[in-house]
Amino acid sequence: MNFYGVSAIYKFEMARMKRTLMQSILSPVISTCLYFVVFGSAIGARMGDIGDVPYGAFIIPGLVMLSLLMHSISNASFGIYMPKFSGTVYEVLSAPISYIEVILGYVGAAATKSVILGLIILATSKFFVDYSILHPFWMVSFLVLTSVTFSLFGFIIGIWADNFEKLQVVPMMIVTPLVFLGGTFYSIDMLPEVWQTISLFNPVVYLISGFRWAFFGVSDVHIGISLLMTLGFLTACLVTISWIFKTGYKLRP
Amino acid sequence: MQPEISVKNLNKSYDDGFQALKDINLDISRGEIFALLGPNGAGKTTLISIICGLVNMSSGQVLAAGNDIIRDYRKARQAIGLVPQELATDSFETVWAAVSFSRGLFGKPANPAHIEKILKALSLWDKRNNHIMTLSGGMKRRVMIAKALSHEPRILFLDEPTAGVDVELRRDMWALVRQLRESGVTIILTTHYIEEAEEMADRIGVIRQGEIILVEDKNRLMNKLGKKELRLQLQNKLEFLPPELAAESLELSESGHELIYTFNAQHEQTGIARLLRTLGDLGIEYRDLKTRESSLEDIFVGLVRQ
Ligand SMILES: Nc1ncnc2c1ncn2[C@@H]1O[C@H](COP(=O)(O)OP(=O)(O)OP(=O)(O)O)[C@@H](O)[C@H]1O
Ligand SMILES: [Mg+2]
Numbered sequence: 001m002n003f004y005g006v007s008a009i010y011k012f013e014m015a016r017m018k019r020t021l022m023q024s025i026l027s028p029v030i031s032t033c034l035y036f037v038v039f040g041s042a043i044g045a046r047m048g049d050i051g052d053v054p055y056g057a058f059i060i061p062g063l064v065m066l067s068l069l070m071h072s073i074s075n076a077s078f079g080i081y082m083p084k085f086s087g088t089v090y091e092v093l094s095a096p097i098s099y100i101e102v103i104l105g106y107v108g109a110a111a112t113k114s115v116i117l118g119l120i121i122l123a124t125s126k127f128f129v130d131y132s133i134l135h136p137f138w139m140v141s142f143l144v145l146t147s148v149t150f151s152l153f154g155f156i157i158g159i160w161a162d163n164f165e166k167l168q169v170v171p172m173m174i175v176t177p178l179v180f181l182g183g184t185f186y187s188i189d190m191l192p193e194v195w196q197t198i199s200l201f202n203p204v205v206y207l208i209s210g211f212r213w214a215f216f217g218v219s220d221v222h223i224g225i226s227l228l229m230t231l232g233f234l235t236a237c238l239v240t241i242s243w244i245f246k247t248g249y250k251l252r253p
Numbered sequence: 254m255q256p257e258i259s260v261k262n263l264n265k266s267y268d269d270g271f272q273a274l275k276d277i278n279l280d281i282s283r284g285e286i287f288a289l290l291g292p293n294g295a296g297k298t299t300l301i302s303i304i305c306g307l308v309n310m311s312s313g314q315v316l317a318a319g320n321d322i323i324r325d326y327r328k329a330r331q332a333i334g335l336v337p338q339e340l341a342t343d344s345f346e347t348v349w350a351a352v353s354f355s356r357g358l359f360g361k362p363a364n365p366a367h368i369e370k371i372l373k374a375l376s377l378w379d380k381r382n383n384h385i386m387t388l389s390g391g392m393k394r395r396v397m398i399a400k401a402l403s404h405e406p407r408i409l410f411l412d413e414p415t416a417g418v419d420v421e422l423r424r425d426m427w428a429l430v431r432q433l434r435e436s437g438v439t440i441i442l443t444t445h446y447i448e449e450a451e452e453m454a455d456r457i458g459v460i461r462q463g464e465i466i467l468v469e470d471k472n473r474l475m476n477k478l479g480k481k482e483l484r485l486q487l488q489n490k491l492e493f494l495p496p497e498l499a500a501e502s503l504e505l506s507e508s509g510h511e512l513i514y515t516f517n518a519q520h521e522q523t524g525i526a527r528l529l530r531t532l533g534d535l536g537i538e539y540r541d542l543k544t545r546e547s548s549l550e551d552i553f554v555g556l557v558r559q
Contacts, residue, residue, distance in 0.1 A: 002327070008357030012346075019345060087341030091400065094305040095358045096330040252309045253267055 005097040009105025013079050017113050028067045032121050035063050036128040050187050051218040056129035061212040062184025068118050069150050073171050076110035076154030099245035107151045114147035139214035152237035159250050178204045188220040256280035257439045263313030273299040275463045288454035289443045296463040297443040301410050305335045334406030336397050338413045344386035352399045359404035371399045391418050411442040447553055482545045485512040488538035
C-alpha cells in the first residue's frame with residue numbers, strides 16, 4: 001500500500017479546496033439560503049405540513065442532497081479533469097500507485113469536502129427552521145455514502161470528459177433535473193399515479209427519501225430499498241472505474 | 254550483469270492502427286548515459302512512455318531495475334524518474350509543494366533536506382515559495398526535473414530536457430546529469446541537439462520509423478562511421494581538376510580556391526602523402542591546409558537519410 005501516495009493526492013486536493021474556499025463553501029451556502037427564503041418562508045408559509053413535518057423542515061434533506069450531489073460530482077470531476085487537461089496527470093500515471101489508491105486520494109478528498117459542505121448547510125438551516133434528527137447515525141451514513149458514491153460518479157465523468165462542455169453537461173442536464181424531480185420540494189405521493197411510477201426510476205428519489213427518513217422517520221420508499229439502491233449505484237461506479245483503469249480508457253493510449 | 258532496463262520484442266500500435274514501435278529490443282546497463290536519437294515522430298516518446306507506464310504496450314516485455322513493468326509495476330516505477338517532453342506543471346502550487354508532492358506520490362516519506370538539495374542543485378532554491386505560474390519556461394522545466402528527482406530514482410528519463418533552454422542552463426543540466434551518473438543513476442535521454450549526445454552519452458541508439466536501426470558505443474560509432482576531411486587552400490585558382498587528380502574522394506570547391514579530400518582515418522593508407530606528392534609534381538601550390546573530423550551530427554544525418 002502506497003500510503004504516502006494516497007496522502008499526497010488527498011492533501012493536494014484538500015489544498016485546492018482551500019484556494020477556492022469561496023466557490024466551494026460559500027456559494028452553496030448562499031444558494032441554500034435563497035432556497036429557504038423562497039421555498040421555506042415565502043411559499044412554505046402557505047403550504048400545509050407534509051405528513052407531520054412542517055414544509056420548511058421537510059425540504060431540508062432534499063436541499064442538502066441537492067448541494068451534496070452537485071458538489072460531489074463537480075469537485076471530483078474537476079479534480080481529475082484538470083490534471084488531464086494540463087498534462088500533469090502523467091505523474092500520477094507513472095507513480096507506483098494502484099488505481100484503488102488513486103481513487104482513495106481523489107474521491108476521498110472530494111467526498112470529505114461534500115460531507116463538510118452538507119454539515120455546513122445543515123447548520124445554516126438551523127437559522128431558518130427548527131428541526132431535529134431522529135436517526136443521527138443513519139443521517140451521517142447517508143451523508144457519507146451519498147458523498148462517496150457521487151464523488152466516484154464525478155471521477156468517472158472527469159475521466160470521460162475531454163472538454164469543459166462535457167464536464168458541465170452531466171451535472172447541469174441530468175443531475176439537476178433528477179434532483180428537482182426527485183422529491184426535494186414535495187413528497188412523491190403528492191404526484192398523480194403515473195408520475196409516481198415514473199419517479200421510481202429516478203435514483204435520486206431513493207437518496208432523498210432515505211435521507212428524509214433519517215431526519216423525520218417518514219419516507220416515500222422503504223429505507224432498506226433506499227440503502228440498496230445507493231449501494232447498487234456505488235458498486236456500478238466502482239466496476240466502471242476498475243474497467244477504466246484496466247483498459248486505460250482515456251488515460252493510457 | 255543484469256541490464257538496468259531490458260526491452261524485449263516490444264510492439265506498439267495506437268488505437269488508430271498506427272504502428273509506432275516495431276519489435277524493439279534494447280538493453281541499457283546500469284549507470285550509463287544512453288542517448289536516443291531519431292527524427293520527429295520516430296517513436297522516442299512512445300518508447301519512454303511505455304517504460305514509464307503512461308502508454309499501454311501492444312506486446313512484448315519490459316524490465317526496469319529487474320522488475321516487470323506490468324506485474325511488479327510498483328517496484329519498477331519506484332525506480333524510475335521521468336521528465337516528459339511536454340511542459341506540464343500545476344500553476345497554483347508553490348515549487349516546494351509541487352516537488353514534495355511528487356516525493357509522496359512515489360511512496361517516499363517527506364525529506365525536506367533532500368528536496369532542499371535538489372532545489373539548490375537546480376538553482377530553484379530562491380524560488381521555492383513562488384507559485385509555479387510565476388516562473389519562466391526554463392524554470393518550469395527545472396521544476397519538472399526536480400519532481401523527477403524527488404524520490405531518488407535509480408533510472409532517469411529525460412525526454413528532450415534541453416528543448417527551449419538557454420545555453421547556460423543547458424551546461425548546468427549537463428553538469429547535473431554527469432553528477433547523477435557519478436552517483437550511479439542510469440540516464441536515458443532523447444535530444445535533437447546532436448552535440449548534446451556527443452558530449453554526454455556513453456552509448457547512442459538511433460530509432461527511425463519505430464525501429465531501432467543502431468545501438469553503438471559513442472566513441473566506437475564515431476570512429477567507425479566518422480570521416481575526416483582535408484582542405485587545401487590553393488595559391489592560385491584552378492579552373493578544373495587535373496586528370497591526374499581525378500579521384501572519387503577529391504573535390505574542387507566551387508570558387509576553385511579549395512581542394513577537399515575526404516578519407517577514413519582508420520585506414521592504413523589515407524592517401525594524403527600520395528595526394529600531396531602529386532600536387533607537387535603538378536606544380537599546384539597551396540598556402541594552408543586543415544583537417545576536420547565529422548561530427549555525430551553528420552553521422553546521424555547520414556543514417557537517417559538512408
Ligand atoms: N496517442 C497517439 N495516437 C496515435 N498516434 C500517436 C499517438 N501518440 C503518438 N502517435 C504517433 O506515434 C509516432 C511516434 O510518436 P512519438 O511521440 O513517439 O515520436 P518522437 O520520436 O518522440 O518524436 P519527437 O521527436 O517529435 O518528439 C508519431 O507518428 C505519432 O504521430
Ligand atoms: Mg518525443
